[in-house]
Amino acid sequence: MIPPFLCRFLVVTSLCVAATASSAFPDAGLRFSDDGGVNQARSLQQRFQQLGADRGGDVAAQAARLSGEVARVIGLLDLSRPAIPKAANVCSELLGPWYSAGPPLLDTNATQVDARTRAARGLTIGCWNAVNAHLFAHKDVIVTGMLGWIATWAAKEPIGTARGWCTGYGAQDNWWPLRSFYPDDLINAVIAGCTARADAVLAKAAEARIQAAIAAAERTDRTLEAMVAAKWLPVPDLRIGDPALARSMKERYEAAVLPIRRQVTDEIVEKLEEAYGSKVVADKLIRTARQACNEVWSKTLFSSQDDGMRAIDASCKSMEAAFVKRACKAALDKAGIETLGGPKLMAVPRANGSLGPVDYNTLVCAAAIDGFAVTANTSWFGSPSITIGPARGGGSATMKLRKVTREGGVEIWAIGDLDGKIPLTTTSDLVGCLATTLDRNDPTPVVRGLGFATGAIVTLADLMSGSSLTTFACRDAKLRWLESAS
Numbered sequence: 106m107i108p109p110f111l112c113r114f115l116v117v118t119s120l121c122v123a124a125t126a127s128s129a130f131p132d133a134g135l136r137f138s139d140d141g142g143v144n145q146a147r148s149l150q151q152r153f154q155q156l157g158a159d160r161g162g163d164v165a166a167q168a169a170r171l172s173g174e175v176a177r178v179i180g181l182l183d184l185s186r187p188a189i190p191k192a193a194n195v196c197s198e199l200l201g202p203w204y205s206a207g208p209p210l211l212d213t214n215a216t217q218v219d220a221r222t223r224a225a226r227g228l229t230i231g232c233w234n235a236v237n238a239h240l241f242a243h244k245d246v247i248v249t250g251m252l253g254w255i256a257t258w259a260a261k262e263p264i265g266t267a268r269g270w271c272t273g274y275g276a277q278d279n280w281w282p283l284r285s286f287y288p289d290d291l292i293n294a295v296i297a298g299c300t301a302r303a304d305a306v307l308a309k310a311a312e313a314r315i316q317a318a319i320a321a322a323e324r325t326d327r328t329l330e331a332m333v334a335a336k337w338l339p340v341p342d343l344r345i346g347d348p349a350l351a352r353s354m355k356e357r358y359e360a361a362v363l364p365i366r367r368q369v370t371d372e373i374v375e376k377l378e379e380a381y382g383s384k385v386v387a388d389k390l391i392r393t394a395r396q397a398c399n400e401v402w403s404k405t406l407f408s409s410q411d412d413g414m415r416a417i418d419a420s421c422k423s424m425e426a427a428f429v430k431r432a433c434k435a436a437l438d439k440a441g442i443e444t445l446g447g448p449k450l451m452a453v454p455r456a457n458g459s460l461g462p463v464d465y466n467t468l469v470c471a472a473a474i475d476g477f478a479v480t481a482n483t484s485w486f487g488s489p490s491i492t493i494g495p496a497r498g499g500g501s502a503t504m505k506l507r508k509v510t511r512e513g514g515v516e517i518w519a520i521g522d523l524d525g526k527i528p529l530t531t532t533s534d535l536v537g538c539l540a541t542t543l544d545r546n547d548p549t550p551v552v553r554g555l556g557f558a559t560g561a562i563v564t565l566a567d568l569m570s571g572s573s574l575t576t577f578a579c580r581d582a583k584l585r586w587l588e589s590a591s
Contacts, residue, residue, distance in 0.1 A: 134194045135182070142181035149174055150201055157202025165224035168203050172228055175199055176235045184243050185250040187279035189295075191286045196232035205229045241291050248298035251280055252306050255299075259310035263344040267303035271296050308350065314343045315354045319361045327369050329400070329417075337413045338362045366413040373397075374420045381424040395543075398425060429474050433551050436473030437466060441481035445489055445506070450560055451518045452509070453536045461563030463520065463536055468562065470548040472539045476587050479539075491520070493539065494527075499590025502527045502535060528582035529574075537568035538579040 137143050149171065156168045178199065182190055197204045205225040240247070255270050270276065280295075281287050322338045325331055332338070340358045345351040380394030398421035442465055451468075452460035469479040478496040482503075483489040494501025502525030506518040520532050529535040541564055542548065552559050565579055 134190060135198050136186070136190065137181050138183040138185070142178065142183075145174075145181065146178050146199065149178055149199060153199070153201045153203050165220040169224045169227060172231050175228065175232050179232070179235045179239050182236075182239060184240065184246045187250070187254065189240060189247060189281050189287065189291075190236065192233040192236035193286065195236050196229055200225070200228055200232060203228050204232075237288050237291065241288070241294065244291065244294050244298060247280070247295050248302065251276065251295070251299050252302055254279065255303055256306050256310065259307055260313065263346055264307050264311055264314075264350065265346040267307060267347075268296075268300045269346070270303050270307065271299035307347065311343065311345055311350055311354055314345075315357050318343065318358055322358075322362045322365060325365070327365065327372070329369065329373055329397075332366070332369050332413060337366055370413040370416045373417055377417075377421060377424060381428045395425065397421075429548065430551055430555070432473045433470040433548060434555050436469050436478065437552070437555065437557055440465070440469040440479055442466065442469075444481045444483045445518060449516065449518055451506070451520060453520045453533055453563055455533055455563070455568050460519065461533075461567050462561040463540075464549075464560040464562040465518075466552050466557045467549050467559050468536065468540055470552045471542050474548060475539075475543050475583060477539065477583075488521075489518075493535065494525075495587050495590035497590050500527055500586065501525055502529075504532055504535070528585050529579075533563075533568045534574045534579075537563055537565040538574065538583060541565040541576065541579060543580060543583065 135143075135146050137146065152171060153168065156164050179195065182195065184190070193206065197206070203225045205222070206229065251271065254275075258275065259270070265273070276299075277284060281292055284292060318341050321341075322335075325335050325338065340355050343351070343354055345354060377394050377397060380397075445465070449465075451463040451465055453463050455461045465481075472479045472493060473496070476496055477493055479491060479493050481489060481491055488505050488507055490503050490505045492501055492503050502523055504523055505521040507521055508516050509519045510516055520536065523530070523532045523535060527535070529538055540562055549559050549562070565574065565576060568574070
């Protein structure tokens with residue numbers, strides 16, 4: 106049997122703990138969906154207050170007879186919004202002075218336990234049981250409310266797993282703060298119901314994000330610059346922490362943007378093919394196409410993993426190789442090397458005065474790749490010569506040839522004076538610059554592949570010693586020369 110003073114101490118302590126927990130953690134308490142429940146609860150509270158102040162003999166019995174009305178009011182509680190009502194909070198508000206949160210009464214028939222105490226304890230326990238039974242019976246209402254809350258937050262927060270949402274800090278802080286104050290079977294049932302249905306809610310939130318991402322991709326300009334700036338439309342961060350859902354959304358996005366990537370790729374390749382397919386060797390379209398491909402190649406350095414960029418890059422390389430071969434063949438067929446007595450070795454004076462070897466066929470091919478035409482000319486009077494100029498016409502230069510004999514009695518053509526107003530003013534600069542293509546491709550394998558003889562050839566690097574010409578000056582001079590013929 107508990108001594109009276111200890112009983113009173115435990116009752117006071119329990120009430121303090123309940124009050125502290127109630128103030129420290131949010132709780133809905135008495136919350137109803139309409140004014141009818143509010144009015145009934147207020148009326149019941151007033152009756153308990155009146156009975157608490159009355160010291161009549163049958164007051165305890167009158168209070169006990171109100172247990173049915175307590176259960177009816179509890180049945181009107183709104184469970185659709187956080188937090189889930191705690192039995193202690195609901196019952197303390199309803200019962201007022203008849204709420205007893207003390208320890209269990211070990212002997213309800215003891216003389217020390219009066220009728221009022223027994224009635225208060227009975228009302229309190231009955232109220233607790235009614236609240237918990239009501240919560241469990243309407244757990245689906247709680248689950249539905251939680252799903253609405255999850256839908257609201259999932260629209261702006263990272264989307265995790267269904268169970269993570271139903272058991273995480275947000276759920277605990279909002280729906281069952283200080284979980285130990287709720288029956289475990291209720292919490293477990295709510296978590297199970299929430300988890301079973303939350304997948305659909307989160308999938309809906311993810312669907313809204315994927316649709317927005319696809320719509321943004323579809324609004325992107327269908328140009329190379331826009332695609333590169335947009336990094337060829339990679340999957341944006343949809344903030345989906347559920348691996349399975351994230352994988353599904355990624356597949357959806359990739360399927361949606363693939364036609365956009367292909368459309369841009371096909372349009373760019375089609376334009377490049379049109380330019381590279383021009384019948385006019387070294388046409389301005391070729392330079393435009395090459396510049397476009399150079400742009401692609403430079404951007405490939407930063408976008409090498411993009412399918413669209415790789416496709417354009419592969420197409421550029423293929424078309425450039427085909428163009429080089431076609432341009433080289435056409436140029437060699439017209440170069441007139443036979444008029445010089447066959448493919449004899451040529452030589453050009455270097456900046457230091459020595460002679461550097463020049464292969465006529467390779468020089469012709471290299472020049473043609475960059476848009477120049479090289480032709481050999483002979484006459485009955487005077488020395489033969491070579492004329493070089495833009496393939497489409499414009500200012501040209503003529504270099505006279507003379508036969509010289511090298512060691513061992515081998516005859517070669519020595520390139521002499523340069524005649525013509527062009528950006529390159531010396532024979533060595535002109536020959537060395539033409540032998541160095543704008544894209545620095547070595548045409549020798551192409552010449553050999555076409556069945557033409559090749560030999561050693563002087564390049565710009567061979568002539569750099571003692572020359573003021575640089576690779577940048579060479580490139581600038583050739584581009585200005587070509588532009589003057591456009």
